[in-house]
Amino acid sequence: MDNLYRDFILEHYRNPHNKGVLDPHDLHFADSNPTCGDEMSMTLRVADDHISDVAFDGRGCAISQASASILTDELRGKSLDEIREMDPKQLLEEIGVPIGPARLKCALLSYKVLQGAVHGGAVAWPEEADEVR
Amino acid sequence: MAIPQVSSTTSSAFSGSALRGDFPIFGQPTGSGKRLVFLDAAASAPKPQVVIDAVADMYSHHYANVHRGIYELSEDATNRFEGARRKVAAFLGAPSEREIVFVRNATEAINLVAYSWGRTNVHAGDRVLTTQLEHHANIVPWQQLTREVGATLDYVALTDDGLLDMDDLRAKLAAGPRLLAIAQVSNALGTINPIREIVEMAHAAGALVLVDAAQSAPHMPIDIAELGCDFLAISGHKMLGPSGIGALWGRRELLDAMPPFMTGGSMIIRVTLDGAEWNEVPAKFEAGTPAIAEAVGLGAAIDYLNALGMDGVREHERFLFEQAWAALGAIPGVRRLGPDDPAIHAGVISFVLDEAHPHDVATIFDAEGVAVRAGHHCAQPVMQRYDVPATTRASFYVYNDTDDVEALATAVRTTQRIFGG
Numbered sequence: 001m002d003n004l005y006r007d008f009i010l011e012h013y014r015n016p017h018n019k020g021v022l023d024p025h026d027l028h029f030a031d032s033n034p035t036c037g038d039e040m041s042m043t044l045r046v047a048d049d050h051i052s053d054v055a056f057d058g059r060g061c062a063i064s065q066a067s068a069s070i071l072t073d074e075l076r077g078k079s080l081d082e083i084r085e086m087d088p089k090q091l092l093e094e095i096g097v098p099i100g101p102a103r104l105k106c107a108l109l110s111y112k113v114l115q116g117a118v119h120g121g122a123v124a125w126p127e128e129a130d131e132v133r
Numbered sequence: 134m135a136i137p138q139v140s141s142t143t144s145s146a147f148s149g150s151a152l153r154g155d156f157p158i159f160g161q162p163t164g165s166g167k168r169l170v171f172l173d174a175a176a177s178a179p180k181p182q183v184v185i186d187a188v189a190d191m192y193s194h195h196y197a198n199v200h201r202g203i204y205e206l207s208e209d210a211t212n213r214f215e216g217a218r219r220k221v222a223a224f225l226g227a228p229s230e231r232e233i234v235f236v237r238n239a240t241e242a243i244n245l246v247a248y249s250w251g252r253t254n255v256h257a258g259d260r261v262l263t264t265q266l267e268h269h270a271n272i273v274p275w276q277q278l279t280r281e282v283g284a285t286l287d288y289v290a291l292t293d294d295g296l297l298d299m300d301d302l303r304a305k306l307a308a309g310p311r312l313l314a315i316a317q318v319s320n321a322l323g324t325i326n327p328i329r330e331i332v333e334m335a336h337a338a339g340a341l342v343l344v345d346a347a348q349s350a351p352h353m354p355i356d357i358a359e360l361g362c363d364f365l366a367i368s369g370h371k372m373l374g375p376s377g378i379g380a381l382w383g384r385r386e387l388l389d390a391m392p393p394f395m396t397g398g399s400m401i402i403r404v405t406l407d408g409a410e411w412n413e414v415p416a417k418f419e420a421g422t423p424a425i426a427e428a429v430g431l432g433a434a435i436d437y438l439n440a441l442g443m444d445g446v447r448e449h450e451r452f453l454f455e456q457a458w459a460a461l462g463a464i465p466g467v468r469r470l471g472p473d474d475p476a477i478h479a480g481v482i483s484f485v486l487d488e489a490h491p492h493d494v495a496t497i498f499d500a501e502g503v504a505v506r507a508g509h510h511c512a513q514p515v516m517q518r519y520d521v522p523a524t525t526r527a528s529f530y531v532y533n534d535t536d537d538v539e540a541l542a543t544a545v546r547t548t549q550r551i552f553g554g
Binding site: 003005027036037039059061063100 | 493497507509516522533551
């Protein structure tokens, strides 16, 4: 248990990076986790097809909030194409704690919201979020 | 532990921990190696060995299709299947077992009424009334119906204490809905609605009443004759029975006048290439081969509950509710939802912690062997009403005991220690 709720996860939860809403922004998307109904939104600023700034908003569990905090830290300077090709496995690795099947959607909600923003509409959950393999 | 409530129960009708031996699921260790503390009966209940045995015995020794074969095995199966129907009717206080329609679960029972009665009796400009307290199963079928026929769906509001707003109910009934669809017990908050009084008010206003008893029939005595309602829906899996079997009770004259919901074999008297004549109720609503062994298993679950006595089951859960409500209330940073009064609060406690999201709570609880539900409990309007994204829900049943209440309180403290920081 202390594995899942390691200090850096709780630190991101208590003091999330990039939390809020960018106004103005170029891209915006919101989506929710069907298991709990938690909603998350993301706003991004884009210059020359590259992310110049990003923020996420919404309330949720420690895993979803820490995941969004970690993910958004890495987006500045990336091209939209790079973001579209991001591998969700990479985010799971960066979160770095063992996440059980029931919580994978919590960990990948930020990824899904981000992909919705750069694709201009909702995308399907990545297969990494499947509870049953 | 101080229990600040009115008439508090001081003891239980039976020992929940002693009953655990009847349930094989409690005989195996959890993944964490700890004792299973199962506090999620409101989602679905564990099965006692007698129910599992009844299903296995049916498949092993008595199985054939029902209402078809002119041979001994089929007659035996039919007798056992129809015996289960009689048990359900007696358990619910239904006037006749012919008014019991076997369905998959309460969701299907409600859909049956929404499609069959609804599409015949609700027209453009009509109103249907439900409440903000309902499970999605008692909201979405009515949204679909009213949208399809051009009727209006109204919702009775809730008070801050988690009760139905009776003044709002009165006002919405005055608008003349065709039907009031209402839960006897809220799955999300545990609130027990005063159904008999509500039925009287609805009938006086000219509305029929469908009672969603999925969350009440497993936990307290039900007497349809006393409630006075017109339809009532139950799920077998929440009352120690198998999944895939439930029942709709409806007044005979209403069922008789309704068209079939699903059509096919066994619901007809005669079929020609030009059309068909419907069988009598309940066969009219039971197209195709039913869940035969599951119905027999539900009968065994009812026998098990009757042996404990439903008054005793309710008393036991009231006792555990009082203990748990007080234990959670004594921990700073815990917000409990729903009414304080144990007379109108079933064995379901929804709560939120200041520091931790319900999903994190449930994950930490799981590592302690404590199984609870975290989420919106298929009742998102309730979450919206009380401005919480989700809650953690602990729900009690016959096999729970004070050691489970202690494990709940300990798990809350463990969660707070991890998140307290």
